[in-house]
Amino acid sequence: MGTPFSFDDGTAICLYVINRAPLVEINDEALALHHLSGMGLDPWNPRRMTALRERIHPFGVTLCNNGALSLLTQETQLGWHVPRFISAELAVAQWAREQMGGTEESRNLAEEVEMYLRAWRPHADLIRHPRQRGISGHEHQFDFLQNDELIDVITPHHNATGGLMRKLVDVLNAGDESAPKVRVIVDDRTDPARAGIEMQIIASLAKAMPLSKLLDRVHSGSA
Template sequence: MKSCDMGLDIWKPAKLAGVREVAMRHKLSVGDNGEIFMLARAEHAAVGFAIAITGLLSVARWAAEKLDAPELAVDLAAEVQPYIVARNPRARFELKPHVLGASRTDHVFDFRHGDDLIDVITASPQATGGVPRKVSDVQNGPFIGGGSPLIIVDDRLDKRAKAENEIAILGAVTRAMPFSVLMAVRH
C-alpha cells in the first residue's frame, strides 16, 4: 500500500515524517516511495499480519484526520479478528456462531476460535450491560458444545481505566480480557 494512494502528499517532509511515526508504532516501515511494509518470519506470519492490519488502520485514521475526512465507523470485531486467529492459526475459526441458551434464545457471538466463544465490546457500561445475561444463558444451557465465552474489551485510546472496570464486572460471570493484552502477542 502506498501512502499517496490515500490522497496524502507524502513528498512533503513533515507528512512523510508523520506517516513514518505512526507506522513505526506498529512495527511497520515506510519506503522512500511511500510504500508501507513489514517483514516477518514465516512462522510468525499470522502475528505479523495482525500487527500490519492494525498499523495500516492507524495510518489510515491519521491520514483521514490530516485530510479532514469524515470519521468512519469502526468495526471493532474486524480489527480484533487477526489477533484472534494469530493466537492459534490452526484452531477452528468461525464468524458469527449461533448458540442456543438455556432459555432457548439464539445468541450470536462475534467469533468461535477453538473452544472460545468470543465477543468484542467497547469499554462502556452500555456494551457491558447485556453480556452477563447472554453469557449466563449460554453457560447454563446444554447447547454450548464445549465452548467457553471470552469477552474482549477495547482498552485502546485512553480507555484503560474504563476497560478495567468493565472487565472486573464481567469477571464475575465469565472470562474477559483487554484488547491490548491480545495485541501484545510475542514473536
C-alpha cells in the same frame, strides 16, 4: 418476503404479508426482537418495549405484545406501506446500535480483532458469528468461535457490558453437559480505567481479556 436490507451483522430483514380480509397484514413474526435477544439485548423489558414502540410509531407500525412488528393496510396500499414497514425495522436496528454503544464502531473493532486472533493462533479454525442456544430457548450470536472457545469483542461501555452479561447468563445456564468456554476481549486502548471496570464485571461469568494483552501476545508470538 426477503428484502435487500439487513441488520449490522448481515442478518436479513424479512417480512410476511398475510391476508386478513378485507385487509392485509405486514408482519415480521417477531424476527427483529428475537434477533435483538440474540445480540444480548433484552427487548422484552417493558421499558425497552416502550422505547421501541416510540421508534416505530412514526411509520404506522405496531409492536405487539408477542414481539411482532405489524401493520394493517389495504392490499392496494402495499406499495406504500412495505417501504414504511422496512423503515420501522431499520429504526429497530438503529435502536439496537445505540444500545450496544455504536455498532459501526463495534463491527470495525471485531474486524480488527479477527486479524489479531488469526495471527495469535494461525493454525486454529476461526468461525464468524457462531450461535449458541440459551436456557430461554433463544439463540445468541457471538463474534467468533476459535477452537472450542466462543469470543465476543466489545468497547468499554456499560450498555455493551449489560447486553453481554444477559447473554452470558442465558447461555451459561442452558443446562448442557458442559458450559461453553467464553472469552470477552475488551478494547482498553483509549480508556484503560473504564475497560478495567467493565472487565471486572465480565470476569464473574467469562474470561475477560484486554485487547492490549492480545496485541502483546501477537507481537511476542506467545499462545
